Amino acid sequence: xxxxxxxxxHQRDATVERHVRxxxxxxxxxxxxxxxxxxxxxxxxxxxxxxxxxGNRAKKTRIMKMAYLDWRNFQRHFGFLIDGGFIEEIxxxxxxxxxxxxxxxxxxxxxxxxxxxxxxx
Numbered sequence: 771x772x773x774x775x776x777x778x779x780h781q782r783d784a785t786v787e788r789h790v791r792x793x794x795x796x797x798x799x800x801x802x803x804x805x806x807x808x809x810x811x812x813x814x815x816x817x818x819x820x821x822x823x824x825g826n827r828a829k830k831t832r833i834m835k836m837a838y839l840d841w842r843n844f845q846r847h848f849g850f851l852i853d854g855g856f857i858e859e860i861x862x863x864x865x866x867x868x869x870x871x872x873x874x875x876x877x878x879x880x881x882x883x884x885x886x887x888x889x890x891x
Contacts, residue, residue: 811882813839813847818856818871818879826870827860833869851875 808816816837821828823836834844851857856875860868871879 810847811885813837813843814851815879815882815886817847817851818875818882821857821869821871821875822879827868828870829866829868 820833820836856878857869858872860870
């Protein structure tokens with residue numbers, strides 16, 4: 771709840787408007803009513819999708835935020851993808867370390883897209 775001092779009603783309106791805009795942003799992944807968690811495969815697909823959408827180059831923080839993951843879950847799933855050879859590390863001295871999909875990662879992404887109706891059910 772926002773507390774407003776007397777005479778500052780115009781600031782309250784602006785604060786409420788910013789809050790509404792912030793909380794009503796379009797999400798890339800809409801959750802079904804009553805469903806609160808994603809499967810492991812949906813999370814892996816989201817990570818691969820973020821990298822693909824970012825031009826096959828994305829930093830860890832961008833991937834984590836766009837896939838809506840906390841750090842612990844991100845590390846677990848991202849580590850699996852790195853260890854399996856689905857994602858490769860791209861070292862660039864000017865832009866820092868970013869990550870891209872390998873051919874194996876692109877294949878996994880396309881297979882998960884095909885299985886999406888079955889996995890999401």
